[in-house]
Amino acid sequence: MIRLENDDPEVWQAIQKETERQQNTIDLIASENICSPAVQEAQGSSMTNKYAEGYAGRRWYAGCGYVDTVENLAVERAKKIFGAEHANVQPNAGSQANMAVCFSVLKPGDRILGMDLSHGGHLTHGFKKNFSGMMYDITHYGVKKETGYIDYDEVHAIALKTKPHMIIAGASAYPRILDFPRFRKIADEVGAYLMADIAHIAGLVAGGVHPSPVPYADFVTTTTHKTLRGPRGGMILCKQKYAKQIDSMVFPGIQGGPFMHIIAAKAVAFKEAMTEEFKQCQRQTVQNAKAMAQEFVKRGYSIVSGGTDNHLFLIDLRNKNITGKEAQMLLETTDIILNRNTIPFDEKGASANEPNGIRIGTPTVTSRGMKEAAVIRIADCIDKALSQPNDSQTKEAVRKAVRELCAAHPLYEIEACQKAK
Ligand code: DSN
Numbered sequence: 268m269i270r271l272e273n274d275d276p277e278v279w280q281a282i283q284k285e286t287e288r289q290q291n292t293i294d295l296i297a298s299e300n301i302c303s304p305a306v307q308e309a310q311g312s313s314m315t316n317k318y319a320e321g322y323a324g325r326r327w328y329a330g331c332g333y334v335d336t337v338e339n340l341a342v343e344r345a346k347k348i349f350g351a352e353h354a355n356v357q358p359n360a361g362s363q364a365n366m367a368v369c370f371s372v373l374k375p376g377d378r379i380l381g382m383d384l385s386h387g388g389h390l391t392h393g394f395k396k397n398f399s400g401m402m403y404d405i406t407h408y409g410v411k412k413e414t415g416y417i418d419y420d421e422v423h424a425i426a427l428k429t430k431p432h433m434i435i436a437g438a439s440a441y442p443r444i445l446d447f448p449r450f451r452k453i454a455d456e457v458g459a460y461l462m463a464d465i466a467h468i469a470g471l472v473a474g475g476v477h478p479s480p481v482p483y484a485d486f487v488t489t490t491t492h493k494t495l496r497g498p499r500g501g502m503i504l505c506k507q508k509y510a511k512q513i514d515s516m517v518f519p520g521i522q523g524g525p526f527m528h529i530i531a532a533k534a535v536a537f538k539e540a541m542t543e544e545f546k547q548c549q550r551q552t553v554q555n556a557k558a559m560a561q562e563f564v565k566r567g568y569s570i571v572s573g574g575t576d577n578h579l580f581l582i583d584l585r586n587k588n589i590t591g592k593e594a595q596m597l598l599e600t601t602d603i604i605l606n607r608n609t610i611p612f613d614e615k616g617a618s619a620n621e622p623n624g625i626r627i628g629t630p631t632v633t634s635r636g637m638k639e640a641a642v643i644r645i646a647d648c649i650d651k652a653l654s655q656p657n658d659s660q661t662k663e664a665v666r667k668a669v670r671e672l673c674a675a676h677p678l679y680e681i682e683a684c685q686k687a688k
Contacts, residue, residue: 290678293645293669295605297579297628298439298467300496301635301678303539306532309337310498315528322514337531344537348473349481351504356533357517357525358501361466364488365391365435366398367503368462371516372485373432375402380422380431380459383407384619385609387441387581389464406431410441410611415572417441419449426457436480437464437488440608440626442560442575444477451483462486466501468577470494470630473540474549477577485509494552494578494630496545497536500529548633552578555629558639562646571610571624579628583610587653591622594653601652601665602673603645635676644668 272279289301314334320327323335323342338356345354358364373379379399382388386409390397393405406429408422426434436450447463454461463480469489471477480487487504491497505513518525539545553576560570560580571581584594591607598605609617610624617623627649632642648665655661 286678291670291673292602292604293648293672294631295603295627295629295645297626297630298490298493299628300470300493300630302492302496302498302532302536304679306496306498306535306539309532309535310528312528312531314531315526317527318524319527320518320524322518334527334530337527337534338525341530341534341537344534344541345502345504348537348540349479349487349504351481351487352507353505353510353513355503355505355510355513355517356500356530357522358488358503359522359526359529360499361389361464361488361490361501362391362397363517363521364490364501364503365462365464367513367516367521368486368488368505369399369403369433370520371509371512372460373403376404377432378404378406378429379433379435380406380408380426380429381435382417382438382441383409385613386410386611387438388435389437389439389466392435392437392464410572412612415611416443417446419446419453422450423453423456426453426459430457431459433460433462435462435464436484437462437466439467440579440581442556442572442577442580444576445480447478447480447483460485462488464488466490467493467579470496470540470545470549471553471577474546476549476553486513491533491536494549495536495540496548496630496634497540498529498532500526500533502533551638552629552633555633555637555639555642556580556627559627559629559642559646562643563650566646566650568650578630579626581608581610581624581626583624584653585610585614585623589653589656591624592620593656594625597656598649598652601648601662602669603649603652603665632676635678637672637676641672641676644672 317334318328319331319334323338341356342354381392384394391399394400411418434454461484463484466489468477472479489502492499556575556578560574569583595607607622608624608626609622613623648668651661652665
């Protein structure tokens with residue numbers, strides 16, 4: 268970092284400040300995490316300089332011996348972690364992973380059945396301003412109003428009616444276990460491909476705390492930076508029979524030269540994901556989310572589906588006289604960072620920008636070593652801040668508690684990171 272400090276003090280300063288911000292705030296954004304110093308070292312390495320269009324052993328450029336080594340390591344480790352027949356580690360992000368799958372087996376105008384964004388789905392599952400919504404004929408399933416759980420009977424009924432070419436199982440804001448065998452059964456009945464998007468839960472799947480879709484889905488897509496705790500990127504797992512189609516759709520179909528520094532970092536993260544420390548961290552992530560959700564229930568908050576089975580939960584703020592956006596902004600002033608979120612069956616007039624919910628996730632705080640007592644203290648802080656939004660003493664007390672928690676749990680002192688050093 269000495270060179271950066273001298274050569275570009277403005278960027279260096281912003282990076283220092285960002286690191287400080289991460290150290291001194293509580294991050295509850297469910298899609299974020301802290302990757303290890305080893306992962307970051309690989310990302311910042313000389314591999315960023317290398318063009319390597321193609322795949323290991325079949326590149327368009329000379330000099331690819333060492334990047335081949337890291338891509339082979341990443342592929343083999345990914346296959347081992349998830350028990351997959353084939354892995355493509357080149358997608359630059361989850362969106363590209365989903366795009367490559369769609370482009371490889373669907374034609375424009377084909378039908379997709381995916382989860383409604385406002386019920387917890389993702390932009391790439393058919394949002395009208397996303398490639399998926401622009402190119403395909405989309406229908407959506409959602410959750411049951413009374414339970415907040417996915418309504419599999421509805422998924423079945425819509426599938427029978429619309430005969431989708433592909434069903435997408437996966438979500439960005441769904442707190443319950445996904446029933447992959449049921450999705451498979453429905454897909455088989457209507458002759459649809461099944462794509463499982465496990466971007467949010469990949470680490471939980473790797474850690475054995477969420478059932479794996481790999482035996483059921485034709486394609487499994489994920490990001491690598493959420494619960495999986497790697498660099499920012501994407502990946503596709505699939506059956507061997509789709510390997511060629513997927514590989515040629517990622518490159519040259521939708522991407523050019525792969526980000527070899529990121530692929531090196533994915534390999535490092537996958538090695539970490541095989542450790543007992545990582546698995547323990549995933550178990551604790553879920554325990555923390557459950558403990559926190561229960562604490563909010565005790566304090567009179569309405570939690571979508573009543574709790575959680577995974578790393579996140581949603582608070583429905585409609586009985587709290589504050590909107591999701593107001594809560595997000597208020598909490599940021601107390602150094603608690605989270606995002607506003609739509610909740611299923613939100614009020615008329617509510618929107619993605621002005622929803623009545625907030626989403627809370629525990630991956631980052633768990634990676635920092637926080638356990639139940641700490642996250643219950645965070646719930647207390649949030650409750651206090653939301654209950655007394657205009658009281659400066661309350662805000663200061665919350666900020667003090669946040670400072671204490673952050674100081675007690677430094678960013679890079681997590682066990683898995685220590686081991687990776
Ligand atoms: N934007 C991510 C999230 O926050 O869930 C999903 O890609």
